[in-house]
Amino acid sequence: MSSMFKEDPVFKATPESIGSLVASIHKGTIAIPDFQRSFVWDPKRTVELLKSIISRYPAGTLLTWEQSTSVKFGSRPFEGAPDPQKEPKRLVLDGQQRLTALYQALTGSGDYQFFMKVWPFIDRGQGALLNLEDVDLDSALLAYDLNGRMRFNPLDEEWQISKGVFPVAAYERLRPWFKKLARSVEEDRDAADQLEEVLNQFRDTYLQPLESYAFPVVDLPASTSLVAVCNIFETLNKSGKVLGPFELLTAKYYPTGVHLRDMWDTACQQYPLLVDFAVDPYSVLQAISLRSRGSAQRFDVLNRLDASSVGEHWNATVAAFADVLDMLKRECGVISAQWLPYSMTVVPMAAVYPEVAQLRSQYRALARERLRQYYWCTVFTENFDQGANSQAGADYKLLRGWVVGDSQEAPEAVSEFNLTDYDLLSARANRKALFRGFVTLLIQSGAKDFLTAQAITNLDPAGFILDGARIFPKAWLDLSGNNPDGHSSELILNRLMIDKSLRRLIKDRPFGEFVAAQEEFDRQKYVDVLSSHLVDDGEESGLERLDYNLFLQERLTLLVEQIEAVTGQSLIYESEG
Structure with a gap:
C-alpha cells in the first residue's frame, strides 16, 4: 500500500534571476495567458518593487505553467515586449505585474521610465559608499512620463550629470557615465579617480541585484490539468490581510503599554471622519514622527519613533486629522475620500494643526487660510506625485514656521508655484x-x-x-x-x-x-x-x-x-x- 506522502508534488520550485527572466520575456519564451488582466501598476508600485530588489528583500514567488507541444493555450506577450517569433514555453500565472514592471523598468519600455539618484548612496564627505540602512531609498528612485510635458529632458546626459541621475535601464553600461560624473564634480584627477571607484562600487553593490536577484519560481508541469490550474490561480488571487508597519509597531509597542489597535479603534469611534475618509492609522504615526522626529520616512517611523512619543502626541494628532479633514470637506470641496487628491498631504497639515488649534481666534483664522493655500498649491503643482514621504518631511519643516511661527518662507508648492495655463x-x-x-x-x-x-x-x-x-x-x-x-x-x-x-x-x-x-x-x-x-x-x-x-x-x-x-x-x- 503506497502512502500519499510518497507521491511527487505537482510542481517543482527553482530560483531564476531577474536577468534570465527579462531575457525570456524579451525572447517570448515566457508569456501571459489570455485570461490575465492587463498591466495595472502605477509607477509608484514599480518604484517600491525596485527598492525591494535593490535591498535584496523578499519580493514573493512566481508561478509559471509549462506549455504542452500538443495543446496550445491562448497567450500574449508582456506589455512593452516585442511580439514573439514562436510559441512560449511557459505562461505566468502569478507574478505578471511584478515581471512587467521589472521588464519595462530595466528595458526602458512602457509609458514611464525610471531613474535613480547616485548621491543618496554615497557619503561625499568620506568618499565612501553608505550602508543600506543609511540610504534614503524613498528619494533615490524617480519615475517620469516621457510622453508628458516637462520643463527638462531626463534623457539628456548633461541634465543627468548635473543632477547625478541616470536611467535604471542603463544600469549595465554606466562606467563611461560614472567617469563623466566624477570629472564633473571633482577637478582634481586623483579625487575624480577615487570618486569613480566609489561609483563603480555603488554599481556592484546596489545595481547588481537588478541582474542577479533570484525569484523562487514554482513551475507547474505541462501535465497539470486545467481544473487544477484554475483552482490554483483563484487561490493565489484571493486577497489576504497585509502585514504593514502599523501592525508591526502595534506588536513592538504592546509590551510598553501603548496598545495601538485599541487606541485606533477609540479614535475612529470618537472621530467618524477618520472612518469616512478611510484614514490609514499608519498616517497618524507618520504625523507623530514629523512632530517628534521631523521625518515621515518609513525607516524613521519603524526604527526611531518610540512608544513614549506616540503616547505623548497621539490624542492631539488624531484630533488634528479630524480637524484637517473637516476643513477640507467644508472649505475645500473634498466631500469624500474619493475626491481627496493626496491622502499624504493631510499628514504634514495634521502634524502642524495642534499648534493651530491653540492660537487665538484671529491668528487661527490666518493660520487656517495658509493651510488651505498650501493644500491648493500642493494639488495644482502635483507636488506629492514623487517621493511623498520626503516631500511631507520637507514641507513640515517650512509649513510649521509659516503657519504658526514668524517665518515668511513658505513650503515649496507655495513659494515655487509654477502652474501654466x-x-x-x-x-x-x-x-x-x-x-x-x-x-x-x-x-x-x-x-x-x-x-x-x-x-x-x-x-x-x-x-x-x-x-x-x-x-x-x-x-x-x-x-x-x-x-x-x-x-x-x-x-x-x-x-x-x-x-x-x-x-x-x-x-x-x-x-x-x-x-x-x-x-x-x-x-x-x-x-x-x-x-x-x-x-x-x-x-x-x-x-x-x-x-x-x-x-x-x-x-x-x-x-x-x-x-x-x-x-x-x-x-x-x-x-x-
Whole structure:
C-alpha cells in the first residue's frame, strides 16, 4: 500500500534571476495567458518593487505553467515586449505585474521610465559608499512620463550629470557615465579617480541585484490539468490581510503599554471622519514622527519613533486629522475620500494643526487660510506625485514656521508655484490628483447638482454618485469636424460632474445639444447649473455653438480665475496665440 506522502508534488520550485527572466520575456519564451488582466501598476508600485530588489528583500514567488507541444493555450506577450517569433514555453500565472514592471523598468519600455539618484548612496564627505540602512531609498528612485510635458529632458546626459541621475535601464553600461560624473564634480584627477571607484562600487553593490536577484519560481508541469490550474490561480488571487508597519509597531509597542489597535479603534469611534475618509492609522504615526522626529520616512517611523512619543502626541494628532479633514470637506470641496487628491498631504497639515488649534481666534483664522493655500498649491503643482514621504518631511519643516511661527518662507508648492495655463489646457483626466483637485475646486466654488439644482455640498454623498461625463463625447468629436486643433476628448476641461442617472439620459450627445433640446424651464435650470461648473452657456459660447476649441478656451479662462483665487498665485500664460 503506497502512502500519499510518497507521491511527487505537482510542481517543482527553482530560483531564476531577474536577468534570465527579462531575457525570456524579451525572447517570448515566457508569456501571459489570455485570461490575465492587463498591466495595472502605477509607477509608484514599480518604484517600491525596485527598492525591494535593490535591498535584496523578499519580493514573493512566481508561478509559471509549462506549455504542452500538443495543446496550445491562448497567450500574449508582456506589455512593452516585442511580439514573439514562436510559441512560449511557459505562461505566468502569478507574478505578471511584478515581471512587467521589472521588464519595462530595466528595458526602458512602457509609458514611464525610471531613474535613480547616485548621491543618496554615497557619503561625499568620506568618499565612501553608505550602508543600506543609511540610504534614503524613498528619494533615490524617480519615475517620469516621457510622453508628458516637462520643463527638462531626463534623457539628456548633461541634465543627468548635473543632477547625478541616470536611467535604471542603463544600469549595465554606466562606467563611461560614472567617469563623466566624477570629472564633473571633482577637478582634481586623483579625487575624480577615487570618486569613480566609489561609483563603480555603488554599481556592484546596489545595481547588481537588478541582474542577479533570484525569484523562487514554482513551475507547474505541462501535465497539470486545467481544473487544477484554475483552482490554483483563484487561490493565489484571493486577497489576504497585509502585514504593514502599523501592525508591526502595534506588536513592538504592546509590551510598553501603548496598545495601538485599541487606541485606533477609540479614535475612529470618537472621530467618524477618520472612518469616512478611510484614514490609514499608519498616517497618524507618520504625523507623530514629523512632530517628534521631523521625518515621515518609513525607516524613521519603524526604527526611531518610540512608544513614549506616540503616547505623548497621539490624542492631539488624531484630533488634528479630524480637524484637517473637516476643513477640507467644508472649505475645500473634498466631500469624500474619493475626491481627496493626496491622502499624504493631510499628514504634514495634521502634524502642524495642534499648534493651530491653540492660537487665538484671529491668528487661527490666518493660520487656517495658509493651510488651505498650501493644500491648493500642493494639488495644482502635483507636488506629492514623487517621493511623498520626503516631500511631507520637507514641507513640515517650512509649513510649521509659516503657519504658526514668524517665518515668511513658505513650503515649496507655495513659494515655487509654477502652474501654466497650458498645463491645464493639456491635462487629461488620468492625472488623478489634478483631476480631483479640479472637481473639488468646482464643489468648493458652489457647483450644483443638475437634477435638483442644489449645491453638491448640501447633498448626501452616499446617495449622490458623481460621474465625470464628457461634455463633448469622443465619438461625436471624431465625426463632427468641430475640433480642428485636434484636442483630446479626455481633457479635464471636457469633464462635467453629474449624477450617473443624468448621464444615461444624455447618452452620446454633446451636453450643449442635450440642453438645447430641453423645455424652456429645464433649459434655464441647466444654464444656471452649468455656470456653477465654470461652463459658459451664452448664445455665442463654445457650448452653444458646439465649438470644442472655443469651449476649452472659455472654460480655461474661468478655471484659471478660480485657481488663482484659492492659491493666491498667478499662473504663467503660455497658450495665448
